[in-house]
Amino acid sequence: MPEHNAGEFPLLKYLDSLVEHLRKLISLAVKGKDEDSVHDARVATRRLKAATNLLEPAVSGRFRKPFDRVTKSLRRQLGPLRDLDVMQGHLKEFNQPKLRPGTEWFRQRLGDLRDRAIQSAVEKAPPARMLARLGSWWGLRHEITHARERIAELLCQSVHLQLDAFIEQADDLVGQRGGDPHQLRIAGKSLRYTLEMARQHGVRLPASVTGMFKRMQTALGLWHDYVVLTERIMRESVECDLALHDPRLQAQILSLAQLSLRKAESQLKKMASLWQTHGQRLTTTIRQAFPLTKHPGAEIEPQPAANTGNLPLVSEPGAAPAAGA
Numbered sequence: 001m002p003e004h005n006a007g008e009f010p011l012l013k014y015l016d017s018l019v020e021h022l023r024k025l026i027s028l029a030v031k032g033k034d035e036d037s038v039h040d041a042r043v044a045t046r047r048l049k050a051a052t053n054l055l056e057p058a059v060s061g062r063f064r065k066p067f068d069r070v071t072k073s074l075r076r077q078l079g080p081l082r083d084l085d086v087m088q089g090h091l092k093e094f095n096q097p098k099l100r101p102g103t104e105w106f107r108q109r110l111g112d113l114r115d116r117a118i119q120s121a122v123e124k125a126p127p128a129r130m131l132a133r134l135g136s137w138w139g140l141r142h143e144i145t146h147a148r149e150r151i152a153e154l155l156c157q158s159v160h161l162q163l164d165a166f167i168e169q170a171d172d173l174v175g176q177r178g179g180d181p182h183q184l185r186i187a188g189k190s191l192r193y194t195l196e197m198a199r200q201h202g203v204r205l206p207a208s209v210t211g212m213f214k215r216m217q218t219a220l221g222l223w224h225d226y227v228v229l230t231e232r233i234m235r236e237s238v239e240c241d242l243a244l245h246d247p248r249l250q251a252q253i254l255s256l257a258q259l260s261l262r263k264a265e266s267q268l269k270k271m272a273s274l275w276q277t278h279g280q281r282l283t284t285t286i287r288q289a290f291p292l293t294k295h296p297g298a299e300i301e302p303q304p305a306a307n308t309g310n311l312p313l314v315s316e317p318g319a320a321p322a323a324g325a
Contacts, residue, residue, distance in 0.1 A: 009148050012141070014200040015051055018044050019137050022074075026134075027127040029078055032118035035085045042078045045071040050193035052140070054158050058147035063139035070133040077125040080117040084110055087229045093263075094256055102252030109236045155198045156290045162191040163286055170275045173268075181268055185220040192217060198290070209285045212278050219271040226264035233257040 022044040028034050029041035048071050052064050088110050094103050166187040172179030192213065195205065234257055237243070243250040 008145075010202065011151060011197060011200045012144055012148075014197070015048065015144070016141070018048055018051075019134065022048070022071075023131060023134055026074070026130050029081075030074075030121045030125055030127050030130070032081055032114065032121070038078050038081050038085060042075055042082055045075040045078075046189065047193050047196065049075075050190060051197060053190075054154055054194060054197060055144060055147060055151075057154065058150045059140060059143040063136050063143060066133065066136040067140050070130060070136065073125055073133075074130055077121040081114065081121060083228055083232075084114045084117060086225050087232060088114075090225055090229055090260075094259060099252055099256055099259075101249060102256050105249060106233060106236065106253065106256065109240075110232075151201060155194065155201060155203070156292050158194050159191070159198065159286065159290045160292060162187065162194055163283060166191050167279075167283055170271075170279060174272045174275050174279075181220065181223060181271075184271075185217075185224055188213075188217050188220055195286075203289055205289055206285065209282055212274070212282055216271055216274050219267045219274065223264050223267040223271065226260045226267065230257050230260040230264065233260065 022041055025037045025041040025044065028037035032038065049068065052059075052068055056064065088107065091103055091107055091110070166184070169179055169184035169187050173181060173184055195210075195213075199205075233253055237250060237253045242253060
């Protein structure tokens with residue numbers, strides 16, 4: 001990608017790097033050549049979508065909408081591939097000898113499904129077409145250069161709104177008020193990507209805060225991984241009429257699904273514990289890093305920090321990133 005000097009600033013350079021990274025990954029990812037390429041390409045599209053959401057008030061839809069469509073198309077086609085790769089990875093954790101016939105049967109099913117997912121991705125998102133459509137970035141980029149002065153304000157407002165959504169979902173989960181873990185995970189990802197953009201724009205958060213937020217996201221990501229694995233195990237056994245044709249194997253498959261579901265529940269409990277212990281300090285620190293300035297006609301006001309415990313936030317070793325990050 002050629003260098004540009006006029007109108008450049010750190011956040012724009014960051015977005016340029018994401019587009020360039022995605023451009024290099026598309027062929028490998030769509031053809032399923034490399035698990036990391038599939039994952040990295042999907043994450044790049046999510047980060048770019050977070051950026052266009054942030055900048056929507058400051059840019060037109062003329063280039064933003066076509067750019068969003070191409071990243072959405074890639075994300076949609078790579079999603080099944082990524083899910084299958086994650087499931088194959090987690091399946092290695094279930095190595096009990098008594099479950100081996102069930103895990104081997106399911107592993108073969110996943111392999112067949114992955115082959116089909118690759119074929120679908122190549123047909124519906126051919127690399128040459130996706131690369132051509134990514135050209136809409138250049139028009140959007142030009143508009144972003146003229147939105148530089150609005151970015152700080154947009155970041156502050158977005159962080160507060162997204163933090164409000166995350167707090168509400170997390171409090172519902174901890175308080176057992178019918179919280180939706182999937183919506184909490186989505187809210188956490190959205191906030192994470194916005195905080196990443198803020199960092200590029202010069203806002204720094206303490207390492208203990210980012211580390212704790214990463215631990216919460218890891219727990220939510222692993223919860224999601226195991227839930228998706230559980231659902232796929234059950235779906236495949238039903239589609240094959242396994243109970244009719246091989247009752248013993250069906251019993252193993254049910255045991256495998258139960259183990260996976262218990263792992264999911266464990267990660268959800270871990271998230272709830274982290275939030276109860278560190279949530280208040282985490283959210284207070286984030287709010288303080290993004291002071292809101294009231295402008296004429298502004299309606300967004302700072303919200304009080306969540307009442308989620310009073311213990312100090314400590315820096316703890318982070319877990320391995322969740323596969324669905």
